[in-house]
Amino acid sequence: MKINPNIPTPYYLVDETLLIKNLEIIKTIKERSGCKVLLAQKAFSMFHFYPLMAKYLDGTTASGLYEARLGHEHFGKETHVYAPAFKDADFKEILKYADHIVFNSVTQLMRFKDEALKHGKTIGIRVNPEISTQTHSMYDPCAPTSRMGTRLIDLDEAILPFISGIHFHTLCQQNADALEVTLKEVEKKFGKYLHQLKWINFGGGHHLARADYDLDLLVKLVKHFKETYDLEVYLEPGEGIVLNTGFFVSEVLDIVKNDMDIAILDTSATCHMPDVIEMPFTPPVVGMKDKGHHYRLAGYTCLTGDNIGEYHFEKPLEIGSKIIFEDMALYTMVKNNTFNGIPLPAIYARNLAGEDILIKSFDYLDFKKKLS
Ligand SMILES: Cc1ncc(COP(=O)(O)O)c(C=O)c1O
Structure with missing residues (x-):
């Protein structure tokens, strides 16, 4: 790794060649499985690279108002947003930028659904499949007492006529075997609802660009959901896209x-x-x-x-x-x-x-x- 000794330190440096290498891996995953891949901006928001990334990816996902706006203004394509809760004032503005909105709870969904649907938005709910595949509780949305996502027991079927998809996010720097375990539980708990939906979002945490990542298994899992339930499948990795770039x-x-x-x-x-x-x-x-x-x-x-x-x-x-x-590149400039x-x-x-x-x-x- 050669650096220019005349550039004053400290500085972050993102390498376009390495980024393209990762994006080519994502392209293969998309072509082989038919899934859509969104950039989770929480990990990487260097919008200088958004036009390049937009050639490979289907859009962005945001965790809040400003990420939604950044994705909408600089990346284009689909803008998804999920937050553990939305503020009234933020939500009004989010409606200008996002096309897919995922709610964390039945209460939040019921509170904002009319406004969202009136503006032609696609809405979904984040579910908690309650299956931990890691031991690091700080990054485990399925850990006991987690606030992330609605558990089956709390899912009020009154929301079903309004939603077109479900979202889960349970992984962190994991391989497709952990996804497989999660998906079995998702099917067991929420499978009865899937036939009436249009999409499912497998969240982030997929270490896609890692050398030992099991791409074949990922492709098999995506295809299973597409074929069995006729669903659009989304992945929204952050790290997995900009790993080692x-x-x-x-x-x-x-x-x-x-x-x-x-x-x-x-x-x-x-x-x-x-x-x-x-x-x-x-x-x-x-x-x-x-x-x-x-x-x-x-x-x-x-x-x-x-x-x-x-x-x-x-x-x-x-x-x-x-x-x-x-x-x-990941979780540095953004934090x-x-x-x-x-x-x-x-x-x-x-x-x-x-x-x-x-x-x-x-x-x-x-x-x-x-x-x-
Ligand atoms: C809802 C959601 N989606 C996607 C991601 C991106 O995860 P990663 O950067 O590990 O792929 C996160 C990370 O916290 C998340 O909470």
Whole structure:
């Protein structure tokens, strides 16, 4: 991985060649199975790439008003929206942008259905199939007491004349085997309603572009739903579309010692890659080794726990060494913040000619404007 040493760090860099590689995988899935694929903007909203992505995908899904507007204005095609609850004021505006609206509960559906149908929207309900296929409760919508989706026991059949589809989202970074387990439960619990519907949305969490992803099984599962119930099948992955397409380039500012070597970078886990702390996970770094010179890479905010992870390198790090984090397109730009008043990283795109083009840089006003 070569970088341009003249670009000031820190910055996110998304590589068009790698993105197209993933989009080609999605294209195959669509062609083989007949499903529709939406971009979950919550994971990746770098709208610079929306025109390219729109050549491969069927539209976007949004988690709220601004994502719905962004998808509608920059991506086009279908705009879906789901939120655990809608505010009256937001909903009125969402009607301008979304064409498919998914409600989380019977109460929300009944509250907004007339307005939605009057505006020609397609509406559905998110169901909770109550089958956990992972142990990480923070990312498991089927975990006990989860607020995500309507359980069978709470599904009031009075909504049936108004809906044309159901939605579920239960997976996180999973393979098609977990989807298969989920779909069995969906059929068992909600199968009786499927014949009268037009579409089903399998949510996100499908790690589609991962090398070991079982595409054959996915195709089989989609086809089964299409053929048995005559349904349009949607997938709405975020990660699975932009997996391994992005980098984050930073620089060592200082190296301090406290029983170990700690390299302080011109970035921050909590500000620029919050999932490192929330998820938590240790992002891969270009050139990392199993053994060698050992460092903790850490952020330059006041948060003691602003640590990115421990790594080994072949050569010792120095002040000014560049550190390139991998797989940084997803859940980074969409979640970053200016805690401590540190600047937001710039956003670059590597074009097909291998040139790194500045898409957006940020300054003091971006920090100031959201504070008062
Ligand atoms: C309803 C819904 N759809 C799609 C996604 C996208 O998930 P992922 O980025 O893991 O594919 C999420 C993620 O939280 C979600 O909640």
